[in-house]
Amino acid sequence: QVTLKESGPALVKPTQTLTLTCKLSGFSLSTSGTRVSWIRQPPGKALEWLARIDWDDDKFYSPSLKTRLTISKDTPKNEVVLRMTKMDPVDTATYYCARMSAAGPYVWFDPWGQGTLVTVSS
Amino acid sequence: DIQMTQSPSSLSASVGDRVTITCRASQSISWYLNWYQQKPGEAPKLLIYAASNLQSGVPSRFSGSGSGTEFTLTINSLQPEDFATYFCQQSDETPVTFGQGTRLEIK
Numbered sequence: 001q002v003t004l005k006e007s008g009p010a011l012v013k014p015t016q017t018l019t020l021t022c023k024l025s026g027f028s029l030s031t032s033g034t035r036v037s038w039i040r041q042p043p044g045k046a047l048e049w050l051a052r053i054d055w056d057d058d059k060f061y062s063p064s065l066k067t068r069l070t071i072s073k074d075t076p077k078n079e080v081v082l083r084m085t086k087m088d089p090v091d092t093a094t095y096y097c098a099r100m101s102a103a104g105p106y107v108w109f110d111p112w113g114q115g116t117l118v119t120v121s122s
Numbered sequence: 123d124i125q126m127t128q129s130p131s132s133l134s135a136s137v138g139d140r141v142t143i144t145c146r147a148s149q150s151i152s153w154y155l156n157w158y159q160q161k162p163g164e165a166p167k168l169l170i171y172a173a174s175n176l177q178s179g180v181p182s183r184f185s186g187s188g189s190g191t192e193f194t195l196t197i198n199s200l201q202p203e204d205f206a207t208y209f210c211q212q213s214d215e216t217p218v219t220f221g222q223g224t225r226l227e228i229k
Binding site for chain 1: 123153154156158164165166167168171172175177209211213216217218219220221222223
């Protein structure tokens with residue numbers, strides 16, 4: 001069964017760096033074609049894609065957040081890590097990781113992790 | 123970035139109704155369009171990929187159509203479990219982008 005599970009702090013202070021971990025089960029980061037993304041959703045708002053990492057260590061970032069984000073993978077642990085610097089209250093959101101599945105050129109997010117709510121407050 | 127605009131933003135309907143949600147892209151995205159359902163407190167769930175392909179396990183009352191810049195999600199014979207928020211998402215270009223969501227409520 002393919003699952004993803006996010007973990008990290010529930011509360012961070014403004015200006016701090018957030019580190020989130022996504023544990024993958026049922027599929028491997030070392031398998032050709034594997035891609036994992038991070039997506040967030042502020043309370044009551046829309047989804048926003050943040051970053052993606054591929055099996056071959058290619059990395060992609062949201063242009064609007066690129067300077068603050070770092071995505072990495074720990075293949076032996078089968079984990080994907082997202083770091084976001086200079087956290088601000090507007091970054092309060094539920095953060096999801098999701099596998100990107102594909103058929104030919106078409107890609108989509110499935111499945112998603114359960115999400116982890118991060119609140120930014122002093 | 124490609125902007126995705128959904129309409130309506132909210133919709134009230136009754137069990138058994140047929141509803142249609144529209145998603146428009148700011149530029150042509152061919153068939154690179156996916157639909158998700160999200161219930162309160164849950165992660166989004168894939169319904170439709172590549173504009174019209176039903177994800178395995180999703181009931182056949184859900185269907186998707188469209189290409190280019192205009193797409194629709196149709197739900198036939200609404201069931202109580204269908205009341206949720208629906209998002210479209212384009213995968214034609216990076217960054218991928220989502221619509222703002224359509225909240226489907228019980229009338």
